[in-house]
Every structure is written in structure tokens, then in C-alpha cells.
Amino acid sequence: MYGGGYIFDEPNRKQLREEQLHDDPEKLAAFEERIAKGEKIEPGDWMPVEYRRQLTRLIEQHAHSEVIGALPEGTWITRAPGFKRKLALIAKVQDEVGHGQLLYNAAETLGKSREAMINDLLSGKSKYSNVFNYPAMTWADVTVIGFLIDAAAIVNQVANAKGSYGPYCRALERICYEESFHLKQGHDALIELATGTPVQKAMLQDALNRWWQPIMHFFGPPDKVSQHSEKLMQWKVKMASNDEMRNQFLDAYVPKIWELGLTLPDAHLHKNPETGRWEYTDPDWDLFFKVINGGGPCNQERLQVRKWAETEGRWVRKALMKPEERKVMPVA
Amino acid sequence: MSNQSYDPRVNRLKLGSTDDPIKVEEGENWNIYEVFHQEKRGAHHEHVGCVHAPDPQLALVFAKEQFGRRKKCVNLWVVRSADILAFDLEDEDMFANNMEKTYRDASGFKVMEKINKFKGAGKQPPAKDGKEK
Numbered sequence: 213m214y215g216g217g218y219i220f221d222e223p224n225r226k227q228l229r230e231e232q233l234h235d236d237p238e239k240l241a242a243f244e245e246r247i248a249k250g251e252k253i254e255p256g257d258w259m260p261v262e263y264r265r266q267l268t269r270l271i272e273q274h275a276h277s278e279v280i281g282a283l284p285e286g287t288w289i290t291r292a293p294g295f296k297r298k299l300a301l302i303a304k305v306q307d308e309v310g311h312g313q314l315l316y317n318a319a320e321t322l323g324k325s326r327e328a329m330i331n332d333l334l335s336g337k338s339k340y341s342n343v344f345n346y347p348a349m350t351w352a353d354v355t356v357i358g359f360l361i362d363a364a365a366i367v368n369q370v371a372n373a374k375g376s377y378g379p380y381c382r383a384l385e386r387i388c389y390e391e392s393f394h395l396k397q398g399h400d401a402l403i404e405l406a407t408g409t410p411v412q413k414a415m416l417q418d419a420l421n422r423w424w425q426p427i428m429h430f431f432g433p434p435d436k437v438s439q440h441s442e443k444l445m446q447w448k449v450k451m452a453s454n455d456e457m458r459n460q461f462l463d464a465y466v467p468k469i470w471e472l473g474l475t476l477p478d479a480h481l482h483k484n485p486e487t488g489r490w491e492y493t494d495p496d497w498d499l500f501f502k503v504i505n506g507g508g509p510c511n512q513e514r515l516q517v518r519k520w521a522e523t524e525g526r527w528v529r530k531a532l533m534k535p536e537e538r539k540v541m542p543v544a
Numbered sequence: 545m546s547n548q549s550y551d552p553r554v555n556r557l558k559l560g561s562t563d564d565p566i567k568v569e570e571g572e573n574w575n576i577y578e579v580f581h582q583e584k585r586g587a588h589h590e591h592v593g594c595v596h597a598p599d600p601q602l603a604l605v606f607a608k609e610q611f612g613r614r615k616k617c618v619n620l621w622v623v624r625s626a627d628i629l630a631f632d633l634e635d636e637d638m639f640a641n642n643m644e645k646t647y648r649d650a651s652g653f654k655v656m657e658k659i660n661k662f663k664g665a666g667k668q669p670p671a672k673d674g675k676e677k
């Protein structure tokens with residue numbers, strides 16, 4: 213997982229314009245030319261203030277999503293059915309936490325310390341992918357997460373891996389490689405239920421029904437209402453629009469659900485043969501914003517578990533701290 | 545906590561009994577180490593990323609967990625990020641390869657041309673005075 217396709221930003225247009233005025237126009241032109249040529253930007257390079265701010269926000273929220281995303285699945289490790297599934301789930305959850313580390317490092321190269329990022333997560337200032345504010349109630353939920361949510365994240369991460377910021381691209385390259393295992397093990401576990409007993413099939417169908425709306429929310433609001441992001445596209449921070457990524461996801465994965473004799477809870481969901489685009493009933497976008505702002509079923513639990521980990525681990529970290537050490541940001 | 549968790553272990557933690565804000569201090573996540581990974585004996589160590597650790601020994605432990613858990617790896621190096629000295633990226637132009645530096649490059653020496661010219665000349669019949677050109 214889990215580059216939530218949607219990256220939360222507080223509307224802050226006025227500040228943005230003032231900041232941009234301070235960018236040296238000559239340097240800005242050279243920077244944009246470099247990106248247009250397909251070159252990568254590295255930590256020591258000059259970059260516009262707004263580029264740095266948006267990338268920090270994007271990579272940081274991606275990192276939080278990996279770490280928080282490990283929680284709903286992590287709770288199923290002890291209850292995973294069978295030895296192989298347990299081993300695979302442990303490996304996957306470890307990967308996700310590792311993805312968090314890789315991404316925190318990439319974000320740190322932009323100048324924000326890891327401690328500051330964790331504080332912003334714990335205080336609720338910085339967000340993470342909305343899907344993890346829903347509970348994994350049964351083992352079938354774990355298979356739906358492993359297959360469909362990792363699949364959605366892959367669509368997003370493969371796109372972002374072609375972005376302009378070197379450290380983020382390198383982290384994503386490693387992440388995408390591991391994601392292929394997540395997707396495959398998720399698909400395998402989901403197929404086992406889909407082709408199993410009537411009770412297993414019913415459990416899976418129930419999980420799909422509950423997760424479909426959060427999955428449709430995953431890539432964020434439709435392009436027609438979503439914030440203007442031309443500059444971010446030009447700077448190769450955002451690589452594809454929300455609707456483009458959602459369409460790509462539906463195109464690749466809806467057939468893989470239908471072929472198993474499963475259904476999705478949207479009677480209108482179909483591919484328009486003329487446009488080649490998928491059509492669907494709009495999910496409830498008011499609910500989406502309500503959940504992002506703390507109103508989901510698990511927001512509180514996720515942050516409290518995360519706080520508990522920080523509180524309980526603190527004595528270990530402090531015992532090993534060496535405040536006199538010189539600390540700098542990662543070099544690449 | 546208002547909602548009961550679906551995870552019995554989370555419920556046992558009795559989370560939320562204290563809702564004090566927690567603040568992680570700067571430096572609490574230790575120092576940053578760059579990690580270099582060697583894929584097989586005889587290969588170079590290559591930079592793969594970094595880890596946070598309180599000292600080099602633990603940096604190696606974390607590096608093994610983070611960068612050596614899947615693909616082949618026979619050795620790792622770690623070094624504090626602060627100890628890396630690098631050129632300023634703004635000075636990139638000093639590496640620009642100028643075209644007059646072919647004397648430093650294998651491609652700047654055309655031996656075959658000369659050999660072929662020599663061999664071609666050798667096939668000419670010898671001059672009448674018996675001297676070769």
C-alpha cells in the first residue's frame with residue numbers, strides 16, 4: 213500500500229501566491245525546463261517553495277498511510293488461517309512499515325524532520341489514506357484489503373514513480389517491487405474464499421459490499437470538483453488525475469472480481485463501450501470528507517494505537533538518544 | 545474509547561483512558577545513516593537509502609531488516625549522513641565533458657584506420673627502385 217490517491221490539503225491559496233512571488237523567475241524557468249526534459253530533481257537542487265511544500269505533504273501523508281495501513285491488517289496476524297497465510301501476512305505488514313520508513317526518509321530530504329511528521333500525524337494535522345479509518349471485521353476483509361486496496365495503491369504508486377523528485381521515485385521503485393507480492397498474496401487468499409464453501413463466499417461478498425465505497429473514495433473526489441492542480445501536474449508532483457487513476461483501477465480489477473462470480477454493490481457500474489471509460493454511481497463524497505476530518509469508525513482507534521506505541525516505546529528511544537550527535541537530513 | 549475495537553488486543557490496552565497530547569522530541573528518532581548494499585561478492589557496495597539509528601551497530605541491524613530482507617545481499621555498510629561530503633549540485637557543470645577531451649578517451653585513437661592504411665599500402669607492387677613507400 214498505500215499512496216492514498218487523494219492527498220489532503222487545507223485550502224491556503226493566499227499564502228501560496230505570496231510564497232510564489234519569492235521564487236526567482238530565472239531559477240523557476242530553469243527548474244521547469246529541467247522537469248519538462250524528464251530530469252529528476254534532487255535534494256540539494258533549487259526548487260520553488262510551493263514544490264517543496266506540496267511534495268513534503270504528499271510524501272509525508274503517503275508515509276503515514278503505510279504505517280497506519282499496517283494496523284487493520286496487523287491485528288489479523290494472530291488470527292490468519294493457517295501457517296502460510298500467517299507468514300505471508302507478517303511479511304506484508306513488515307513491508308508496509310518498511311515502506312513508511314523509506315517514505316519518511318524521502319520526505320526528510322526536503323527538510324522536515326521525522327519527529328515533526330510524527331507529531332503532525334498524532335495531533336491530527338497531517339492526514340493518511342481514508343480507507344484505513346474502516347475496520348477489518350473478518351478474514352475476508354483482509355483479503356479484500358490485500359487485493360483491492362493494494363491494487364489501488366499500486367495504480368497510484370506506479371504513476372508517482374514517474375514523478376520529478378528523485379528520492380521519492382527511488383523509494384517508490386523499491387516499494388512497487390514489494391507490492392507485487394502483496395497483490396498476489398491478496399488475490400490468492402481472496403480466490404480461496406471465492407471458490408470455497410457457501411459460508412466463505414458469503415463472508416467475502418459481505419466484505420466486498422462494505423469496502424466498495426471506501427475503495428471508490430480512494431482516489432479522491434471527481435476531477436470536476438477537485439482542486440485545481442495544473443501546476444502540480446506540470447511539476448510532475450501529481451502524475452494523473454483522480455478520475456484517470458480510478459478508471460485505470462476499475463478497468464484492471466472489476467473484471468477480476470466479476471470473473472469469480474462475485475458482485476459489486478453498484479448496479480450502474482459498467483464500462484461504456486463507446487468511450488472506453490467506466491461509469492458508476494458517485495459514492496457519497498460528504499461521507500468521504502466527514503471521515504477525513506475524523507468522523508470515520510476507526511479514526512480515533514488508529515491514532516490512539518499509534519500514540520500508545522509512541523508512549524510505550526519512548527523510554528527505549530530516550531535511553532539510546534545521543535543529543536550531542538550532529539544530525540543532518542538524508543543526502544539522497 | 546467510545547467505539548469498541550474489533551481487535552480484542554486493542555481493547556485490552558484500554559486506550560484513550562489518557563488522552564494527553566504526546567509530543568515526540570527532536571532527536572528522539574536518533575540519527576540518520578546512509579546504507580550501502582552489496583549484492584554479491586566482488587560487486588560494489590551501492591547506496592540504497594537510509595535508516596534512523598542511535599549508533600552504527602544498530603544502524604547495521606536496522607539496515608539488514610530494511611534493505612536485506614528479500615533480494616540477495618551479502619554485506620552492508622552504514623555511515624552517518626553527516627559524514628558524507630558531496631559537491632554542491634549547483635556545480636554540476638564542472639563535470640561537463642568537453643569535446644576536446646578525446647585524448648582521454650579510447651574513442652580518440654583510431655588505430656584500425658592506420659593499420660588498414662598500412663596494409664593497403666603494403667599490397668601495392670614495390671616501386672622500381674626496390675624501395676617501399
Ligand SMILES: [Fe+2]
Pocket residue numbers: 213214308362391394
Ligand atoms: Fe502493500
Ligand SMILES: [Fe+2]
Pocket residue numbers: 213214278307308311387
Ligand atoms: Fe506499501
